[in-house]
Amino acid sequence: NAGVTQTPKFQVLKTGQSMTLQCAQDMNHNSMYWYRQDPGMGLRLIYYSASEGTTDKGEVPNGYNVSRLNKREFSLRLESAAPSQTSVYFCASSTWGQDNQPQHFGDGTRLSIL
Amino acid sequence: AQSVTQLGSHVSVSEGALVLLRCNYSSSVPPYLFWYVQYPNQGLQLLLKYTTGATLVKGINGFEAEFKKSETSFHLTKPSAHMSDAAEYFCAVSPTSFSGGYNKLIFGAGTRLAVHP
Numbered sequence: 001n002a003g004v005t006q007t008p009k010f011q012v013l014k015t016g017q018s019m020t021l022q023c024a025q026d027m028n029h030n031s032m033y034w035y036r037q038d039p040g041m042g043l044r045l046i047y048y049s050a051s052e053g054t055t056d057k058g059e060v061p062n063g064y065n066v067s068r069l070n071k072r073e074f075s076l077r078l079e080s081a082a083p084s085q086t087s088v089y090f091c092a093s094s095t096w097g098q099d100n101q102p103q104h105f106g107d108g109t110r111l112s113i114l
Numbered sequence: 115a116q117s118v119t120q121l122g123s124h125v126s127v128s129e130g131a132l133v134l135l136r137c138n139y140s141s142s143v144p145p146y147l148f149w150y151v152q153y154p155n156q157g158l159q160l161l162l163k164y165t166t167g168a169t170l171v172k173g174i175n176g177f178e179a180e181f182k183k184s185e186t187s188f189h190l191t192k193p194s195a196h197m198s199d200a201a202e203y204f205c206a207v208s209p210t211s212f213s214g215g216y217n218k219l220i221f222g223a224g225t226r227l228a229v230h231p
Contacts, residue, residue: 004157040123042204042221043158090157102148103219105157 002026004106006091012112013081021076021109023091031094032074033058033103034066036087043090049074081113116141118205120222127229133177133192135225137205140186145207147188148219149179152202161203164188175199200229 007022025032030051035043045058049068063085065077074093078085088110092103121136139145146165150158162173169181179190188205205222 040223042118042223043219044221045219092158102160102163105150105159107155107157 004091004093004104006089006106006109008109009107010110012114013078014114015081015083017081018077018079019081020078021089021091021111022073023075023106024073025091025093025104026072027093027104028071029093029095029104030071032068033092033094034064034074034076035090035092036060036085037090037108038087046076046089083113085111086113087111116145116207116209116220118207118220118222120203120205120225122225123223124226124228127195127227129197129229129231130194133190133195133199133227135190135203135205135227137179137188137190137222138186139188139205139207141207141209143209144181144183145209147179147181148206148208149173149177149188149190150204150206151175152204152224154201158204161190195227195229197229197231200227202226 004025033048034046037043044060046064047066049055052071055066067075088108090108091106094103095101117140119138148163149161151161152158161177162171164171164181172178177192181188202224204224206219208219
């Protein structure tokens with residue numbers, strides 16, 4: 001059972017470079033999410049996709065874009081990386097329309113921007 | 115706006131001792147409540163969740179949490195700590211109102227649990 005798979009696991013970028021973080025889930029979930037985790041701040045929502053074909057901003061969307069490629073895949077793009085975007089990024093997914101259903105998380109991408 | 119407060123960013127216990135991790139939420143309507151655990155270099159795993167009904171919720175690995183509406187709390191406990199419990203623990207809330215198709219989660223800042231021999 002793969003669950004939620006994120007690639008890459010680690011990445012080092014220089015300021016101004018761009019990259020795309022990939023996420024795929026095999027649980028037939030409708031909703032997918034991107035979070036960033038910073039020390040002492042818990043997880044903060046960057047973008048989410050309630051269902052295939054829709055995306056919306058979360059709490060901290062500036063500097064990021066997303067694409068819901070199909071039901072399984074949801075990517076996060078940094079167009080021009082900044083040191084403030086050094087963080088651990090998590091993708092998650094959940095079933096649609098049931099607030100008591102938990103989100104399932106990938107193992108994260110550890111991103112350093114120099 | 116809803117918020118989650120976890121008291122104590124670091125908690126240290128002896129192996130075999132009681133584990134108590136505190137979580138308080140702010141909401142006029144009791145939300146859905148979750149505890150997640152994060153082991154080093156891994157993602158978050160669900161420990162337990164409260165929706166409605168019984169206020170004492172049992173989770174995996176011997177953990178349980180009690181929902182207390184009057185105190186707006188959802189503290190996590192385990193009677194006897196094990197070395198393998200060392201991890202970071204996150205409390206999260208989700209509003210009970212339908213959020214247009216996605217499960218909005220608001221996380222606390224996390225509590226890192228250390229277990230020493």
